[in-house]
Amino acid sequence: MPVFTKKNIIRYPFYLLYSIALILVGVVTYHNWMIGVGGFVLLLITLLLFIKMERMLVDELEKYISMISHRVKKVGEEALMEMPIGIMLFNDEYQIQWTNPFLASCFGEDSLVGRSLYDVAESVVPLIKQEVETEVVTLHERKFKVIIKREERLLYFFDVTEQIEIEKLYADERTSIGIIFLDNYDELTQGMDDQVKSNLNSQVTSLLNHWAQEYGIFIKRTSSEKFIAIMNEQTLLHLERSKFSILDQVREETSKHNIPLTLSVGIGTGTSPLPELGALAQSSLDLALGRGGDQVAIKQPNGKVKFYGGKTNPMEKRTRVRARVISHALKELITESGQVIIMGHKYPDMDAIGAAIGILKVAQVNQKDGFIVLDPQHIDTGVKRLLEEIKKNPDLWERFITPDEALNLVSDDTLLVVVDTHKPSLVIEERLLNRVENVVVIDHHRRGEDFIEDPLLVYMEPYASSTAELVTELLEYQPKRFKIDMLEATALLAGIIVDTKSFTLRTGSRTFDAASFLRSQGADTVLVQKFLKEDINQYVQRARFIEHAEIYKAGIAISRADEAETYDQVLIAQAADTLLSISGVVASFVISKRRDQLVGISARSLGDINVQVIMESLQGGGHLTNAATQLQNMTLDQAEELLKQAIDEYLDGGKKS
Secondary structure (H helix, E strand, C coil), X not given: CCCCCCCHHHHHHHHHHHHHXXXXXXXXXXXXXXXXXXXXXXXXXHHHHHXXXXXXXXXXXXXXXXXXXXXXXXXXXXXXXXXXXXXXEECCCXXXXXXXXXXXXXXXXXXXXXXXXXXXXXXHHHHHHCCCCEEEEEECCEEXXXXXXXXXXXXXXXXXXXXXXXHHHXXXXXXXXXXXXXXXXXXXXXXXXXXXXXXXXXXXXXXXXXXXXXXXXXXXXXXXXXXXXXXXXXXXXXXXXCCCCHHHHHHHHHHCCCCCCCEEEEEECCCCCHHHHHHHHHHHHHHHHHCCCCEEEEECCCCCEEEEECCCCCCCCCCHHXXXXXXXXXXXXXXXXXEXXXXXXXXXXXXXXXXXXXXXXXXXXXXXXXXEECCCXXXXXXXXXXXXXXXXXXXXXXCEECHHHHHHHCCCCEEEEEECCCCXXXXXXXXXXXXXXXXXXXXCCCCCCCCCCCCCEEEECCCXXXXXXXXXXXXXXXXXXXXXXXXXXXXXXXXXXXXXXXCCCCCCHHHHHHHHHHHHCCCCHXXXXXXXXXXXXXXXXXXXXXXXXXXXXXXXXXXXXXCCCEECHHHHHHHHHHHHCCCCCCEEEEEEEXXXXXXXXXEEECCCCCHHHHHHCCCCEECCXXXXXXXXXXXXXHHHHHHHHHHHXXXXXXXXX
């Protein structure tokens, strides 16, 4: 097959027609030689003219192609040498072999040849070694997008400084919405004189307006206790750097007039539409209030939350409003999670198990899978009886898992809810706290120094009777499309009954409200008594503690086991409860070796003595009237001596807090 070139593209059609004409002339010559000769002469002249024209045309075509080639080559050279794209060749030792002039000018030098890449652009070398294809680096205060061609040992540098600046400007100017809430405004102003209230409002408004003017924030009061704030993300960044000093300013200025007012701020930020930003701000405010107020919560579209403030220990408020706010915040966290894992403390009691079952119900109401972590080897007799009853309900029993199974279930969107404790050292499986990022704490014990790190939501009410009571209130504010199972309601009621000693201790009107709600849901009080029946051996063992009890100081009873005997923590706690029922005893302490070889001390009081403070001095904690500690590497004699020292220090100091 012929190969077509710039010459034969013209020749082939001509020679085809020329051959046809030559054949025709030959035929004519056969009949009339004179005409034929004339034809041959004409064809010869035509051929000569064609060859001449062809040469002219080819010469012009070659000149045109040569000119285009020259221009393309020139453009390529100019692009290589003059366009604002840096090009660098380097060898295996990261020595620069060649760069175009633009790249050299970016470094303020005439030539970079012979220099080491470590000296010129050290940050690029790790990228080459890590086999990164492209990355943005900073060189001589300019941003460059580096494209790496390893096989050719070639680097392209694209100056993206202006692009990065535009992107930053766009990010800085994005809108953020904040909701500012005066935490305890209603409580402080209730019954307050109108003039004093007006002065307080003026003072707070003045502080907030001055703060807004300083940072360029638009602020508008929407109610007596709420403000709306509009800002951009650059302003928000400045506020974060200042740690939201407005919290301290408002607290300190109002405290000077004996009106300790505090703020809670919820902020929504990101690229969301304005309605979604508003929802994020409200959700953030709910979280801030749920953690005790006097702080700022910033919720981002990816679910991450940042907190600032929270320096005070706010007065506990047992109000329906707070319970509703916490319930709504918990609902949001559960809805945003993939699954919920619930965990109580080691050796869980009825309160921990009942509260866990209640939170499981909250998860199920919001169409999320929930699981309760339980170690079957470390439970007391009452909980064993409850579990035997739960086993008859397969749907509920399959939700109980071991700590190892819980660790295998953990994913990035798992929500961990810790009930009836707030101390990492006391939870059933501490590794879960390290594996799960989103944690909620619900507890009725007073907060100690040892606390779960960075929980998303904290609901701690030290004046509640039990965690089961708190969870029951949260259930009441969940969607009404559910019915609590009889066994679930009974477990919650059992938790309340155990922690209140059958409604005799730490019992308020809210406790009876919660019990009434559970009773209406079918809680069986007879079944609760069945769970709480005692084994005769336990009864006898507890009686031994009572037998060996002594009154240390007025109203304070101390009992201790024999050095060779070991008891579980539940029995030690029950002995302390029994001692408290003796006439004249206002506080009781029971000391014993536990089966894990730790020395356990359980403490109880009627409220005149704060046993939590005493136990905290021994690295323990708990509640005003119910506390405990565990001591390592210690004999019972040494533990008793330490306990008496702690009691003496408490009595001498007159601590009542």
